[in-house]
Amino acid sequence: MVGMLPPEISGESDDPLVLLTTVGDALLAQILAARLEAEGVSAQLKGEFSGPYPMTVGGMAETEVWVPESLMADARLILQDVETHEEASEYEPLDSRISTSQGVSFLWWIAAALLLVSIWSVRVLP
Numbered sequence: 001m002v003g004m005l006p007p008e009i010s011g012e013s014d015d016p017l018v019l020l021t022t023v024g025d026a027l028l029a030q031i032l033a034a035r036l037e038a039e040g041v042s043a044q045l046k047g048e049f050s051g052p053y054p055m056t057v058g059g060m061a062e063t064e065v066w067v068p069e070s071l072m073a074d075a076r077l078i079l080q081d082v083e084t085h086e087e088a089s090e091y092e093p094l095d096s097r098i099s100t101s102q103g104v105s106f107l108w109w110i111a112a113a114l115l116l117v118s119i120w121s122v123r124v125l126p
Contacts, residue, residue: 023065
């Protein structure tokens, strides 16, 4: 489970937590923590994201990602992999299989088919 407690009250005294990175978006920090957890690295987040009025701009929006010191090398590799994939997908279209013009054309065909079916049902059915 992704820890949400600050490191100073986490209760893990046998393996101290160290700061892996600071992320400017709480959602991205939670995604990173989930990826770390999936790879077997426990992660804890510290920031203003969990309060009643989460901050979304400036320095107060930053979320720290903490990991056990013994797993820091693994965590850095995972972070590097996440950053590499983030940069690669930043310039790719959301769905490269269907362009915008194909999507609009497809919608016109669906609208035309629905219109024909409704006209047919009015003429054929009493």
